[in-house]
Amino acid sequence: MNGSRVRALLVWSACIIIAAIVVVRARYITDLSAFLPDKPTPTQQLLVDQLRDGPASRLILIAIEGADADTRAKLSRALAAALRRDARFARVENGEPVTEQADREFLFMHRYLLSDEISAQRFSAAGLHAAIGDSVADLASPTGLLFKSLLPRDPTGELLHIIDQLSATTGPETRDGVWVSPDGKRALGVAQTAASGSDSDAQERAVAAIRAAFATAGAQGGSAAAQGAPAAAPGPAVLKLSGPSVFAVAARAKIESAALRLSLIGGALVVTLLLAVYRSLPALGLGLLPVASGALVGIAAVALGFGVVHGLTLGFGTTLMGESVDYSIYFFIQSRNLRDSGAERSSWAERWWPTVRLGMLTSVCGFASLLPSGFPGLQQLGLYSMSGLVTAALVTRFVLPALLPKAFSVHDVTPIGAAIAAVLAPIAQLRRVVVAACALILALLASLILYLHHASLWNRQLSALSPVSIEEQNFDAELRAELGAADVRDLIVVSGPDLESVLRGAELAAGALQPLLDQKIIGSFDSPAAYLPSMAAQEARRGSLPNASQLRDNLRQASTGLAIRFERLQPFLEDVEAARHGPLLSARDLSGTSLNTGFESMILHQKERWNALLPLHGAEAGQEIDLPRVAAALHAAHLDAARVLDLKRESDDLYTDYLGEAIHLALAGFAAVAILLLVALRSALRVALVLCPLILAVLVVAAALAACQVQLTILHLVGMLLIVAVGSNYALFFDRQGHAGERSSLPVLASLVIANAGTVIGFGLLSFSRVPVLVALGCTVAPGAFLALVFSALLAPPGAARAP
Amino acid sequence: MRIPSLLAALLLSGSAAAAPAAAAGDLDALMTLLAQRQHGHVQFVEQQFLSVLDHPLESSGEMRYDAPDRLEKRTLAPRAETLILDGGILTVDRGKSHRVVDLHAYPQAQPFIESVRATLAGDRGALEKLFALEFDGSLARWTLTLVPKDAKVKRSVAQVRIDGAQDQLLKVEIRQSDGDRSLMTLRPAATP
Numbered sequence: 001m002n003g004s005r006v007r008a009l010l011v012w013s014a015c016i017i018i019a020a021i022v023v024v025r026a027r028y029i030t031d032l033s034a035f036l037p038d039k040p041t042p043t044q045q046l047l048v049d050q051l052r053d054g055p056a057s058r059l060i061l062i063a064i065e066g067a068d069a070d071t072r073a074k075l076s077r078a079l080a081a082a083l084r085r086d087a088r089f090a091r092v093e094n095g096e097p098v099t100e101q102a103d104r105e106f107l108f109m110h111r112y113l114l115s116d117e118i119s120a121q122r123f124s125a126a127g128l129h130a131a132i133g134d135s136v137a138d139l140a141s142p143t144g145l146l147f148k149s150l151l152p153r154d155p156t157g158e159l160l161h162i163i164d165q166l167s168a169t170t171g172p173e174t175r176d177g178v179w180v181s182p183d184g185k186r187a188l189g190v191a192q193t194a195a196s197g198s199d200s201d202a203q204e205r206a207v208a209a210i211r212a213a214f215a216t217a218g219a220q221g222g223s224a225a226a227q228g229a230p231a232a233a234p235g236p237a238v239l240k241l242s243g244p245s246v247f248a249v250a251a252r253a254k255i256e257s258a259a260l261r262l263s264l265i266g267g268a269l270v271v272t273l274l275l276a277v278y279r280s281l282p283a284l285g286l287g288l289l290p291v292a293s294g295a296l297v298g299i300a301a302v303a304l305g306f307g308v309v310h311g312l313t314l315g316f317g318t319t320l321m322g323e324s325v326d327y328s329i330y331f332f333i334q335s336r337n338l339r340d341s342g343a344e345r346s347s348w349a350e351r352w353w354p355t356v357r358l359g360m361l362t363s364v365c366g367f368a369s370l371l372p373s374g375f376p377g378l379q380q381l382g383l384y385s386m387s388g389l390v391t392a393a394l395v396t397r398f399v400l401p402a403l404l405p406k407a408f409s410v411h412d413v414t415p416i417g418a419a420i421a422a423v424l425a426p427i428a429q430l431r432r433v434v435v436a437a438c439a440l441i442l443a444l445l446a447s448l449i450l451y452l453h454h455a456s457l458w459n460r461q462l463s464a465l466s467p468v469s470i471e472e473q474n475f476d477a478e479l480r481a482e483l484g485a486a487d488v489r490d491l492i493v494v495s496g497p498d499l500e501s502v503l504r505g506a507e508l509a510a511g512a513l514q515p516l517l518d519q520k521i522i523g524s525f526d527s528p529a530a531y532l533p534s535m536a537a538q539e540a541r542r543g544s545l546p547n548a549s550q551l552r553d554n555l556r557q558a559s560t561g562l563a564i565r566f567e568r569l570q571p572f573l574e575d576v577e578a579a580r581h582g583p584l585l586s587a588r589d590l591s592g593t594s595l596n597t598g599f600e601s602m603i604l605h606q607k608e609r610w611n612a613l614l615p616l617h618g619a620e621a622g623q624e625i626d627l628p629r630v631a632a633a634l635h636a637a638h639l640d641a642a643r644v645l646d647l648k649r650e651s652d653d654l655y656t657d658y659l660g661e662a663i664h665l666a667l668a669g670f671a672a673v674a675i676l677l678l679v680a681l682r683s684a685l686r687v688a689l690v691l692c693p694l695i696l697a698v699l700v701v702a703a704a705l706a707a708c709q710v711q712l713t714i715l716h717l718v719g720m721l722l723i724v725a726v727g728s729n730y731a732l733f734f735d736r737q738g739h740a741g742e743r744s745s746l747p748v749l750a751s752l753v754i755a756n757a758g759t760v761i762g763f764g765l766l767s768f769s770r771v772p773v774l775v776a777l778g779c780t781v782a783p784g785a786f787l788a789l790v791f792s793a794l795l796a797p798p799g800a801a802r803a804p
Numbered sequence: 805m806r807i808p809s810l811l812a813a814l815l816l817s818g819s820a821a822a823a824p825a826a827a828a829g830d831l832d833a834l835m836t837l838l839a840q841r842q843h844g845h846v847q848f849v850e851q852q853f854l855s856v857l858d859h860p861l862e863s864s865g866e867m868r869y870d871a872p873d874r875l876e877k878r879t880l881a882p883r884a885e886t887l888i889l890d891g892g893i894l895t896v897d898r899g900k901s902h903r904v905v906d907l908h909a910y911p912q913a914q915p916f917i918e919s920v921r922a923t924l925a926g927d928r929g930a931l932e933k934l935f936a937l938e939f940d941g942s943l944a945r946w947t948l949t950l951v952p953k954d955a956k957v958k959r960s961v962a963q964v965r966i967d968g969a970q971d972q973l974l975k976v977e978i979r980q981s982d983g984d985r986s987l988m989t990l991r992p993a994a995t996p
Contacts, residue, residue: 095906137883140852140863141896148984151856164901175892177908563857 005402012399015391016293019300026303029200029310057197058090058601060210060243061479062189067237069184073176075237076187078217079210080178083191086213088206091598094189095179103595104159107166108150110589111158112579114533116165116510118541122156123551123576128558131156136563153571155564165530166598181482186240188483192601193245200252203245214239242476250472251771252311258769259314266762270325273761277754278332279411286400287328290392293399294324298388302380312773313380323363323726324392326755330356331396332410333754337747340412353397355736358680359729360393362673366725369669370718374658381718385725413754417746420753427794435794443696446703459711460656490625491645492525492614492634499587499603502612503534505641509614512637513630521626523619528612531590531599538584545580548573662714666721673724686739690731693791694724701784715773719780726759726781727788734796749793756789831928831939834946837971839926844869846973848877850988866993872925875917889917911954915961919950920976923966935964945969 062079064072080094112118121127135157139148147160173180179188191210195202218237274284302309335348363385370382427435450457480489492513494505506529516522529537546554551573559566590596604611618625631644677687698720705712730752737745763785766778845868852861865879875889885898894905894917907914914934922930931937934957935950950964959981967975976988 136857136861137885137898139854139857140850140861140879141885141887141898148854148856164903173893174906174908177906563859563861565858568856 005398008398008402012293012395016296019296022300022303023296026299027308028314029308057244058193058195060191060193060206060241060246061476061483062094062191062210063181063240063242063479064187064189064214065185065238065240066235069176069180071237072180072187073178075214075217076178076189078220079214079239080189082213082217083210086209088194088202088209089191090194091192091601092189093179093191094187095174096177106589106595107162108154108159110582110585111154111162112545112576113538113541113582113585114162114165114530115158115541116507116530116533116537117156117158117161118544120544120546123544123546123554125554125557128156128554129562132558132562132564135160151564152568153575155569155572162530166595179483186482188479190483197245197248200248204249204252207241207246207249210241211239240475242472242479247472247476254771256311258771258774259311262765262769262774266765269761269765270758273754273758274325274329277329277411277413277416280409282405282408283332283410286403287325287332289400289403290328290395291324293395294388294392297391298384301387302384305383306376306380310377310380312377313384323722323729323759324389325758326726326729327356327360327392327396328400329755329758330751331400333413333747333751336410336412337414337745339409349397349401352736355732356393356396356729358677359732360389361680362676362728362732363389363725365672365676366669366721369665369672369721370662373662373665375662375714378662378714378718412747413750414746416753417748417750420749421746424793439692439696439791439795443699446696446699449703449707450699453706457706457712458659459713460659461652489646490616490627490630492616492630492642493645494612494614494639494642496610496612496641497608499605499610500534500536501641502603502610503529503532504536505639506612506614507534507537508637508639509634509642512633512639513614516630516633520619521629523617525614525616526598526602527614528599528602531595531602532585532587535584542580542582542584545576547580548577551576659714659717662717666717669721670724673728677728681735681739686735689738689795690728690735693731693795694727694788696791696795697727697784697787698723700787701780704783705780710779713773713776715776716780719777719784722763722777722781723784723788726785727792730756730789730792734792738796752789756785759785830941830943830946831937831948834939834943834948834968835926835928837926837943838924839871841924841926841971842871844924845993846990847993848988848990850879850986852984852986854984855982856984867990869921869924872927873921875921875924889921911957912960915950915952915957915964916978919964919966919978920973923948923973943970 064075064079066072067075076094077096080092080096083089083092107114117131119127122131132155135147135151135155138157138160139151147154147157150159173182173184175184180186181188191206193203193206195206197203271284271288274287275281278284278287299309299314302313330352331348334352338347338351367382367385367389370378370385373379373382492509494502494509496502496505506527510525510527510529513522513525517524533541545551555569555573556566559569587599590599602613602615604613616625616630627644627646634642634644674687674691677690678684681687681690701723702712702716702720705716710716733748733752737748760782763778763782766774767782769775769778845866847864847866849862849864852863854861862882863879864881865877867878868876873889873891877887877889879885879887883898885896887897888895889907892907894907894913896903896905905913907917918930918934921927922934928937931950934954935952938949938951940947940949946968948966948968950966952958952961952963962979962981965975965977965979966973967977972992973990975990977985978987979985
């Protein structure tokens with residue numbers, strides 16, 4: 001073993017050890033953040049925060065199905081009661097009236113600061129007369145009677161008004177005291193976790209806690225039901241959960257299991273393939289060395305470059321295997337072939353390494369185009385693939401020869417090559433003009449299909465990338481529609497430098513929204529200022545309360561003609577006097593009541609920026625809110641700090657932007673590949689002959705996907721990039737042989753086919769996964785790589801790919 | 805038992821004489837009679853005697869009933885209010901205010917509504933779930949006294965007394981536990 005080989009081994013060992021340490025110490029994440037932009041605009045920032053930490057991200061939607069309505073209602077109550085005792089949940093709602101004593105006392109005590117009806121006018125003689133008249137009339141109705149005992153202290157009905165103000169939203173339908181879907185077939189509920197949505201571990205524990213509480217409730221309720229009604233048994237009650245955190249938890253498990261399972265199965269299949277070809281265990285072990293080294297260095301590079309490694313990047317491990325295992329296949333088979341023909345082993349480095357190197361560089365060029373992407377997920381994939389491929393190629397070139405035993409040899413694959421050449425023979429007899437014409441027709445046909453589908457070719461929804469299946473997404477949408485109130489799709493966001501300014505803005509926005517409420521353009525809205533009015537508003541309200549003697553005079557005048565005598569309202573006079581001298585409310589006063597949760601869910605505080613969120617609700621269930629009119633109303637009121645946000649549309653817009661960006665980057669990557677080839681091959685014709693089969697493969701695959709009604713996503717685009725990356729190796733081999741004027745070597749042909757089989761197996765497996773992003777990649781690359789090889793062989797320059 | 809009492813009811817109908825009869829049988833007969841009625845439309849005058857107020861509140865309007873569980877109470881004077889009970893959900897509209905109340909969530913409000921609704925529907929099961937029943941008089945002229953069973957409900961409502969003749973309700977009196985009471989007098993609507 002000479003010095004350079006020892007050096008190669010030492011360098012390699014050192015790199016592997018360092019990479020292993022980095023990999024072990026790296027932080028791995030599995031949420032959707034890989035698909036959120038890394039340099040967002042302020043609106044996008046808000047959106048990202050919303051998706052990651054906002055109230056929506058902490059929401060778990062609960063549905064109980066099966067059994068009978070009575071059992072479902074019982075389970076819903078038992079589950080909610082258990083979760084309300086659990087500190088992991090900030091809020092649990094299932095339609096039960098849990099406006100607890102503490103909340104009510106708080107609202108009643110501070111009614112003259114909280115009610116937006118409070119003004120000097122309301123406490124004038126005329127105002128009091130009208131307000132007290134209303135309250136007295138209220139007593140005639142069954143709901144008003146509940147407040148009968150409060151009349152002497154609250155004759156103007158402020159408490160009822162505040163309660164209306166807070167529960168502006170009409171929630172879902174209620175039956176047996178709990179929320180149900182409109183068809184009554186499922187009981188509904190909402191739990192908001194205390195932990196932030198981005199804390200996947202806490203979210204996982206919260207989801208587990210709900211399932212456990214349901215199991216306990218079911219066990220207790222089940223025995224009671226069995227005693228009560230043994231006759232009807234419509235099946236057991238089933239708990240179904242949905243929501244961002246549930247998805248995140250499920251996605252993590254799914255990605256982890258898919259990545260592991262696919263890597264294992266793919267690995268096993270590739271190992272079997274290699275074993276069948278090499279018929280040598282040492283060859284197998286050595287053959288996997290470049291792959292393993294590449295994966296390790298790839299992950300380490302991502303960990304070093306990004307600080308965190310996304311779970312999906314690991315899921316793409318198989319993709320790297322697809323190409324990097326090819327290098328060792330080329331090396332073993334082609335070097336044996338050379339040796340058989342009398343050449344030295346090292347001559348592989350002279351004969352074929354430049355071709356493999358060029359193929360590797362083309363791939364690196366392609367993947368480099370992902371680096372400037374705005375998606376951290378794509379950046380990671382790019383860096384991972386680049387560093388992995390370079391490593392695998394270098395290990396093949398410098399480490400494998402150093403490790404090869406002297407008498408090493410793999411099984412002769414010439415018969416495989418001969419069999420393939422025999423299959424190709426009839427086509428090889430065709431005149432080149434005919435082959436070219438066929439290729440042109442195929443390209444035109446594919447382009448026509450793509451053109452016919454051009455309107456629906458790309459999926460522009462962020463959800464297309466979600467690791468959550470369509471069924472789960474639909475179920476989530478259904479639950480959200482049924483829960484209505486709990487959904488936060490349309491928001492008004494008021495931004496400002498401090499809490500006071502955003503509360504003030506929220507109050508002004510509420511004023512601007514009033515006409516829209518009257519016109520039923522919106523049904524209702526929530527506001528944090530309903531829970532905690534701005535200091536300015538509180539001060540104004542407190543200041544508008546008349547002094548004791550003034551109020552006494554006004555009240556005396558007001559009570560003439562009313563059914564309630566002035567003397568009875570003495571407690572009212574005392575309460576108002578106390579309120580005049582009481583302190584104003586601050587956010588701290590809300591803690592200890594459940595109102596705090598409602599308030600906090602509508603306030604977003606990031607560094608120096610405060611945001612008040614005002615969720616809008618349609619006038620009817622499922623109604624689309626006319627957001628431009630809302631925006632116009634805010635604009636007319638000169639509320640520059642307030643913006644209308646359609647969360648779903650914003651996130652889809654965001655994705656569309658990134659999709660467009662990715663398309664441009666992919667085209668740029670393709671251009672870079674073309675330039676690289678032009679520099680290396682120094683012939684436009686040769687470059688064209690290398691690129692034609694690749695373009696044709698991409699076109700045919702894209703057309704086939706479109707014809708199958710599959711909408712293309714960013715991941716399909718990445719897949720096309722991979723087709724070019726992997727396929728360029730095949731095309732370059734044929735180019736090399738054709739250019740050298742050699743007849744095609746059967747072992748080289750065999751090595752290409754075996755390498756291709758490995759790639760097709762690796763990616764084909766991905767399409768059986770249940771993670772949409774992996775499926776997209778698999779069903780693009782597996783057929784694409786196969787077609788790239790076939791087209792490369794058929795369109796190869798004369799000489800290459802032809803049987804001797 | 806069933807046939808004679810029905811017969812008696814037929815014979816007695818129109819007669820002003822209200823002899824105390826075998827209560828259980830007559831209650832059944834009354835419920836059957838009421839259950840046959842699918843729609844009702846009456847005018848009402850309601851008086852509320854509340855200790856917190858110095859003189860009674862009076863309101864009037866019309867009530868419509870569709871079997872088995874839709875009840876609409878439309879108050880016209882002194883101020884308009886519409887109260888619709890559909891299933892267990894009570895919708896109250898007054899001026900701009902629109903309120904939806906799930907009666908399950910407010911058991912103390914149930915006697916005010918369910919007493920009338922279940923009586924109109926002839927739903928003895930529903931009545932007995934919430935109240936202890938006492939029947940007096942005959943089909944021609946009857947009094948049904950409902951006393952809430954639930955202790956919590958009892959704290960707000962002491963009893964509901966419904967007077968009627970055949971399948972018509974004439975008076976509904978609700979006595980609250982604090983001594984307040986309301987009296988609703990019904991008569992068939994002038995127009996069908």
